[in-house]
Amino acid sequence: MSDAPTLSLPDNASLFTRLRVAIQALKVLEHDPANPTCGQLLNICLDLNVYASLVQQLQRSEEGRRLLSERPSLQGKELDLDALERLPEGTLGHGVARYFRDNKIFPFTTTLELKNDVDFIGKRYRETHDLLHVLTGYGTDVVGEMELQAYALGNLGIRTAVLILLFGTLGQLKDRQSGVALSAYLRRLRAAYRRGRASQQFLGFRFEHHWETPVATLRAQLVAPC
Incomplete structure (x- = not known):
């Protein structure tokens, strides 16, 4: 963890440097899976051209x-989860607050400097991950996380998702911890990918303007049916 703050990606970095x-x-x-700076940096390294x-x-x-x-922020310090949870049940704000409470996790934060629009889009992608769980209905178990990665791959073409799906599928082949048959697992990934391709591109949507909007309304607007 002590090395994380020293990592940075130079401007106009070559493929080798990335x-x-x-x-x-x-x-x-590997030792700090939730490290927000390295998580975002990994995305930018692999998805610079995509962003x-x-x-x-x-x-x-x-x-x-x-x-x-x-450059609006959806970082943890910008989200008042107590206030969002007081919104009516069924709204995006309430759903997002309950998602964090129920899963005992905290909103994404990073200290990575935003030097340009590409850095902002990389940050925005990480910030919207948990909101997508709420909108798509994909769970936070292993299969649900892989479904969301497949959805993001279909929707945005994110290369990091390919790497995560590869390792997730190898883990599924090795351990079968999810209790889902491989054939069913692969069908769910294909369906999630196709759903992402058929859905409205989500990265430019101003979620922070829609905390009081019902999740069902936003899902109908942004997410293709299963």
């Missing part, structure tokens, strides 16, 4: 340009 930093980040994550493409897409619309300009 792979080297990604491996360093992975070594930290750059997403930035270009956002720049084509007024709403997207506003998002990149304002």
Whole structure:
């Protein structure tokens, strides 16, 4: 953990440099899986081109340009979970607060400096992970996490998701701890991937403006049916 703050990705880093930093980040994550800085850094190392493409897409619309300009934050310190939990049951805010309480986890935080729009999009992707659990209905068990990775791969083309799915599937083959047959597991991943491809791209959506909106309404708007 002590090495994590020293890791950084230089501007215009080569593929070799990105792979080297990604491996360093992975070594930290082996001992500290929840490390937010190395988690985000790993995403940026492997998905730099993907995030750059997403930035270009956002720049084509007024709403997207506003998002990149304002760089809103969904970090843990920005979320008042007590206030969100007091919102009516069924709303996004209430659902997100209950998600964190029920799973005994905390919202994503990072100290990684945002030097450009690509860094912001990498941070935004990490911040929206838990919100996607609430919207899609995918669980936080092993299979549910892999389904969400497959969904993100289909929706955004995130390369980090490929790596996570590879290791998750190898673990499924080795341990079978989930209790789900391999054929059913693979069917669920395919369905989640196709659902992600059929859904509205979520990364530019202003979730922070919709805490009082019913989850059912947002799901109908953003997420394709199962």
